[in-house]
Amino acid sequence: MDKLTISNLSLFYGQSQALHDISLAIPGRQIMAFIGPSGCGKSTLLKSLNRMNDLVPGCRITGSICLEDQDITQGLDVNLLRRRVGMVFQKPNPFPMSIYDNVAYGPRAHGIRNRKELDAIVRDALESAGLWEEVKDRLKSSALSMSGGQQQRLCIARALAVKPEVLLMDEPTSALDPISTAHIEALCLKLKERYTIVMVTHNMQQAQRIADRTAFFWMGHLVEEGETEQVFRHPKMEKTAAYVSGQFG
Numbered sequence: 001m002d003k004l005t006i007s008n009l010s011l012f013y014g015q016s017q018a019l020h021d022i023s024l025a026i027p028g029r030q031i032m033a034f035i036g037p038s039g040c041g042k043s044t045l046l047k048s049l050n051r052m053n054d055l056v057p058g059c060r061i062t063g064s065i066c067l068e069d070q071d072i073t074q075g076l077d078v079n080l081l082r083r084r085v086g087m088v089f090q091k092p093n094p095f096p097m098s099i100y101d102n103v104a105y106g107p108r109a110h111g112i113r114n115r116k117e118l119d120a121i122v123r124d125a126l127e128s129a130g131l132w133e134e135v136k137d138r139l140k141s142s143a144l145s146m147s148g149g150q151q152q153r154l155c156i157a158r159a160l161a162v163k164p165e166v167l168l169m170d171e172p173t174s175a176l177d178p179i180s181t182a183h184i185e186a187l188c189l190k191l192k193e194r195y196t197i198v199m200v201t202h203n204m205q206q207a208q209r210i211a212d213r214t215a216f217f218w219m220g221h222l223v224e225e226g227e228t229e230q231v232f233r234h235p236k237m238e239k240t241a242a243y244v245s246g247q248f249g
């Protein structure tokens with residue numbers, strides 16, 4: 001079953017239309033990459049999937065986005081939605097508090113106070129993010145003392161701690177060195193066994209390394225979507241062929 005189904009979605013920032021009639025199905029427990037030149041609407045679409053655009057004054061949408069069978073644009077509680085659809089940003093953004101408190105933040109906000117329960121959640125999330133062994137002896141240290149790559153895995157752990165179903169990632173490795181990038185990519189491949197991942201990336205090698213499916217956007221339109229290998233090796237549309245072969249960027 002598809003995890004997310006976007007149907008005839010158009011999005012406007014005031015008078016300016018950023019997305020045009022997008023229809024796209026995102027299967028569960030796979031990685032979907034959004035690619036395309038700067039300004040084509042990748043982040044806008046990603047943010048629509050957990051209604052982060054609600055925060056932008058003058059932003060409105062038409063069409064629907066279903067999380068399984070529930071239309072998230074119609075009345076679904078936004079806190080509940082963001083618990084089910086978590087997000088990791090381009091720049092690691094740990095809170096200025098301890099490693100433990102960063103991961104426990106979400107569960108605490110949802111009312112979990114029991115120390116043993118919190119300990120178990122924190123450990124599980126850090127293990128899932130591939131960080132437990134590195135930080136288990138310094139859980140009380142400030143998150144800001146970690147390296148950039150560790151901070152990004154901490155942000156992934158923080159997102160996982162509330163047990164989401166979908167993880168949205170907006171260029172999660174663009175601020176990281178190659179080794180940290182490889183760590184995050186390996187982690188994504190592991191996480192897709194349990195989560196649905198939607199990732200914006202400018203890195204076409206990255207999309208080919210880890211994405212099951214790829215969607216190519218251009219000027220607010222979805223030009224083509226399919227299995228990653230097909231989109232890169234045998235694109236159906238001329239625009240896609242030109243983009244993936246580096247003729248424009």
Ligand SMILES: Nc1ncnc2c1ncn2[C@@H]1O[C@H](COP(=O)(O)OP(=O)(O)OP(=O)(O)O)[C@@H](O)[C@H]1O
Nearest residue numbers: 013018036037038039040041042043044045056200
């Ligand atoms: N908060 C906003 N208010 C008004 N316009 C916006 C806002 N955010 C994005 N836009 C516009 O919407 C269009 C799509 O932007 P978006 O950030 O989604 O593109 P993108 O493909 O993610 O770009 P990049 O790869 O550079 O991050 C652009 O024309 C942009 O200027």
